[in-house]
Amino acid sequence: MDFRRTKLGRRIAGAILSSATLLAGAALPAHAWEPTKQVTFIIPAGTGGGADQMARFIQGVVGKHNLMKQPIVVVNKAGGAGAEGFLEVKKSKGDAHQIIITLSNLFTTPLATGVPFNWKDLTPVSMLALDQFILWVNAETPYKTAKDYIEAVKAGDDKKFKMGGTGSKQEDQIITVALESVTGGKKFTYVPFAGGGAVAVQLVGKHVDSTVNNPIEAVAQWRAGGLRPLCIFDDKRSTYTSKVTDTMAWSDIPTCKESGVNVDYQMLRGIFMPAGVTKEQVAFYVDLFKKVRETPDWKEFMEKGAFNNTFMSGDEYAKWVEAAEKRHHGLMKEAGFLAAGK
Amino acid sequence: MEEIASLMQGFGVALTPYNLALMFIGIVLGVIIGVLPGLGGANGVAILLPLTFTMPPTSAIIMLSCIYWGALFGGAITSILFNIPGEPWSVATTFDGHPMARKGNADEALTAAFTSSFVGAFVAVVVITFLAPIIARFALKFGPAEFFSVFFLTFASFVGMGRGSASKTIAAMALGFALAAVGMDGVTGQLRMTFGYDQLLGGFDFLIAVIGLFGIGEILSSMEDGLKFHGSEAKLRLSVVLTTWKKLLAYWKTSIRSCIIGCWMGITPGGATPASFMSYGIAKRMSPRGDNFGKGEIEGVVAPETAAHAAGTSALLPMLTLGIPGSPTAAVLLGGLLIWGLQPGPLLFVEQKEFVWGLIASMYLGNIVGLIVVLTCVPMFAAILRIPFSIIAPVILVICAIGAYTVNNNMFDVWMMLVFGVIGYVFNKLQYPLAPLVLAIVLGDKAEEAFRQSMLLSQGSLSIFWANPLVASIMSLGLVMVLWPLASAIKTRFGQARSAPAA
Secondary structure (H helix, E strand, O other): OHHHHHHHHHHHHHHHHHHHHHHHOOOOOOOOOOOOOOEEEEEOOOOOOHHHHHHHHHHHHHHHOOOOOOOEEEEEOOOOOOHHHHHHHHHOOOOOOEEEEEOOHHHHHHHHHOOOOOHHHEEEEEEEEEEOOEEEEEOOOOOOOHHHHHHHHHHOOOOOOEEEEEOOOOHHHHHHHHHHHHOOOOOOEEEEEOOHHHHHHHHHOOOOOEEOOOHHHHHHHHHOOOEEEEEEOOOOOOOOOOEOOOOOEHHHOOEOOOOOOOOOOOEEEEEEEEOOOOHHHHHHHHHHHHHHHHOHHHHHHHHHOOOEOOOEEHHHHHHHHHHHHHHHHHHHHHHOOOOOOO | OHHHHHHHHHHHHHOOHHHHHHHHHHHHHHHHHHHOOOOHHHHHHHHHHHHHOOOOHHHHHHHHHHHHHHHHHHHHHHHHHHOOOOOHHHHHHHHHHHHHHHOOOHHHHHHHHHHHHHHHHHHHHHHHHHHHHHHHHHHHHOOHHHHHHHHHHHHHHHOOOOOOOHHHHHHHHHHHHHHHOOEEEOOOOEEEOOOOOHHHOOOOOHHHHHHHHHHHHHHHHHHHOOOOOHHHHOOOOOOHHHHHHHHHHHHHHHHHHHHHHHHHHHHOOOOHHHHHHHHHHHHHHHOOOHHHOOOOOOHHHHHHHHHHHHHHHHOHHHHHHHOOOOOHHHHHHHHHHHHOOOOOOOOHHHHOHHHHHHHHHHHHHHHHHHHHHHHHOHHHHHHHHHOOHHHHHHHHHHHHHHHHHHHHOOHHHHHHHHHHHHHHHHHHHOOOOOHHHHHHHHHHHHHHHHHHHHHHHHOOOHHHHHOOHHHHHHHHHHHHHHHHHHHHHHHHHHHHHHHHHHO
């Protein structure tokens, strides 16, 4: 009985897939190369996080607009702070039917744990966007600007202020350590949580004093009046000017630099492939993601999460990644987060 | 009342033929997904999510949440028939559900499980309907210390449950904690106990362990018994639904208690898995027939199933109002909401009234449709046990292997499953209890994380667990639970000592 159900389930899935393929087959331009079977899209993070949301969104957009003949299958390989996913791609040399979305753990995981992989083991495809970070406090606290808050940290006891963040020795904690360069020697107590949404709720519930949540993780609580943004960790203000709350737009949040807190940090949301693939194969995906970015769905998604909508591919992208790796090495060295031998 | 008017509007949204058809499809797909170990609700919803992007958001969430209800129902089927829980919250259902099936009462066990699921879910939906705004804020009170106290209470209500020696229970639990610690340590960002093996980076997945320990272990034991499958005398009674319902009426106290535990754990959001274990543990303690738990007591099916579904359903509330998912499946649904352009959060109830009340209405309808679908299939499910063991065993083995593989698309996991199968068999032979081991694997790392976060917050002081009335009362309740068996043991001994001379 179980067995028959399995087969039935598979037949249904098969029918759905083949009809999707038929639909997609019509109006596509010819490419020098295109996928001949389903493409596996690896997410080196758990379900529900920022990378997961973006990858599943892309999968949906590609399907909805028939951007590719073959289906995309999304797989989460979150083990070891994403090491599992990256090692899988490293192992699949020459496999052009595999792509991976990255977050900062492309740099932080090998540096902090010593797990043997590096972005050079992969082929850079394209940058999709840069995710912003914002310093948030609970709306009921008296801190109106980043300066107010930093002054309070300076005046308080060491480790009195608690910073909630996602993961350990990853982007949130790196920013926290960078912030400590302007707090006059006072440290934060950094408390790691499993996901960004939980971090925002912990701040609304006043279990921590501040967070550096990505916009998309905290926007709902901001709009509901639970949180207050103090500054954005970018050298320019956000370009999104439509109102998010009754009084403020993303562009109304001052940069941290303006507020006298000289820290900036963005997170890569980009695509990589295994090593050893041909130029034509890379070109197919670069083109695919260009098309994804042209859809209205993508533009809406970018605005909702206040992403820095920068696109790069080819050498420009590889150079950016190389510089970003150096920067992470520097930041993590200063913070004492490097694994032995790194 | 305003809620009733909104709900009626919601029924108007949900009750279109198109949405009803989606509901039915969702339930059937969900049951299939729930039956296959490894596929699970989260994977099932994730696979089908892209299909729904072209639908209107309300229809899409109705279909996906029905898959979720279906998977919740379906999880009980394999737990009872083959001792293989497809979802973490079905583990406690195996304790008495499978022994019932072995005694030939699979149909009764299934009916009890489905009915209890329905009752739990229904009560939770009513709670969501009328109390949503009030209880949503309650979840904000939960920081790391509160989470730890809930996990502590779960472990505490489980102490002394195994009939074997206490030291064996502790040994099994300790092994579970050790296995749960493998992989990335979330607090320090370092790898633990991976010994340089890439395969261990992700730690031991609960499902692999459970499929092996319960499913494969069970097959090995049955093989030793001479290829005899105890359920083969499964009776096929069409009237079983009515006769079982009559029996269930006697357990109304257990039902109410389990609903309360479940709703509370779903909202807080402790989740369905602690709810099911806690409810089972407390039912065993409170029931006059508690000593028979584990041998096929119908009450031992009612308690965990009711609580798990009450929790699974009410877990959608923190998801909608706070944007934090109460379960992995809820996490995928959350991603779906964002893609449809809906922002989960405190304002969802204000800005997307039609969507929210359509969803709540579909919870009522989906569960009713689900109950009817699964109950009519009870004799069919029970009939599976009539297939000779020599035919069904290889099929189960293959399905288990596929299930283990699909968790991470990894062949290594299939080998791990077989290793766990041998461990399960050895545990049975040496009379070590499996339940504490599984409980520790499921909740061990979460409990550890919550404890260490609390210690960071309090800078190492245990007083954080008594810092406010909420956390203090949960912790104290947990301590009472731990000390209860000790106290009652002393009391019995003391009582015996006193009554002995008198006799």
